[in-house]
Amino acid sequence: MGAWGYCLFQSDHDFDMVSDLSHEAGLTKLGKDARVSAKAAGKSDEDIERDIFYSIYANLCSDPELVRRHLDSGILVDMIAKKETKMLTPRTTGLKEKLFGDWSTDPCYEYILLGACAMTLGCQLPATYLAMLKKVYTEGGVMPDGQRQMKKALFGPGGYKNGEPYDFKSKTILEEANSKPAKEPEDNGRGFMLMNVPGPGGFFNTGMTTTSTSLVIKELRSQLNKPNECGGCGVASRPKGEALLACGKCKNRKYCSTSCQKKHWKIHEKVCESAKVSL
Incomplete structure (x- = not known):
């Protein structure tokens, strides 16, 4: 685990x-x-x-x-x-x-x-x-x-x-275990020894985002599944029924106003193709 x-x-x-x-x-x-x-x-x-x-x-x-x-x-x-x-x-x-x-x-x-x-x-x-x-x-x-x-x-x-095999330079589990300080693990007070660290996914929460909590994944899903809604507030058209505006950088995100776009930028910039360019 x-x-x-x-x-x-x-x-x-x-x-x-x-x-x-x-x-x-x-x-x-x-x-x-x-x-x-x-x-x-x-x-x-x-x-x-x-x-x-x-x-x-x-x-x-x-x-x-x-x-x-x-x-x-x-x-x-x-x-x-x-x-x-x-x-x-x-x-x-x-x-x-x-x-x-x-x-x-x-x-x-x-x-x-x-x-x-x-x-x-x-x-x-x-x-x-x-x-x-x-x-x-x-x-x-x-x-x-x-x-x-x-x-x-x-x-x-x-x-x-x-086409070129890539080496992530991860030690094997055995190499990593053998590189640990040579000392006896401490009893956690519940009758067993903690030999390693909590792993990603499953029962242990490592503090990293999951597919359910990630704002990046949420934004990508919204772009894919709700392409004709404002990324900021979710409306389908501008106040006077006009078509939504498109993000000037990636063209993949639509907004009802520049104000809505600016408020949403902190999230959208993480997936915008030209994310390093400010609005």
Whole structure:
């Protein structure tokens, strides 16, 4: 349930998600077929188990190049589209979620981790996907160190380039655990030892935004699902029935007045294509 470090790929949460993404990408079947072929070719069970293991995360994969080609055949593009739709679809929050929190996988975190995994393989990431990642990489519960890793990959220097495997330089869980100070963990007073740190997502609240609380995700959803409403107050037309005004920078957000636009700018600037230019 926890994490040994605050970077990407240092938590049970991340590796559970990597396993799910790998299965969704068809790597379970790909590996099974490869093991059957190897067995037919006379390889021993020991050699097969040692040599054939496919994952969407390159550091856990025996043949990253094969998996990269598999994903670049169109499978990755389909996965991205599905994850983006899920991320931008409003989530329903029932009584259980309000009382105990949401235990399910955060769609934004999954969207970001999919990109990180694809980068480790050197996949071809669509420009539209990279543009969206630049808007949401701080959201969905990604830990601060993970955010810094994604920022470097997306903006540089030495950032990700399509076709070139990218190293996030995350220590493995074992390396991170072994780098901890050599001292006995303290009893938390409830009869067990706290060996690591709370991980992102699930039961533990790390203080990061989720898909349900993120203003960035809320704005992106509103732009997509309510394109003909004022971003500030939600009206469908200006006071005299005139058409809404469009944001002069991105053209993707509409407003009933410059006053409404200025009040909404602190939120919209986070996703506006020319966000660094003031109104």
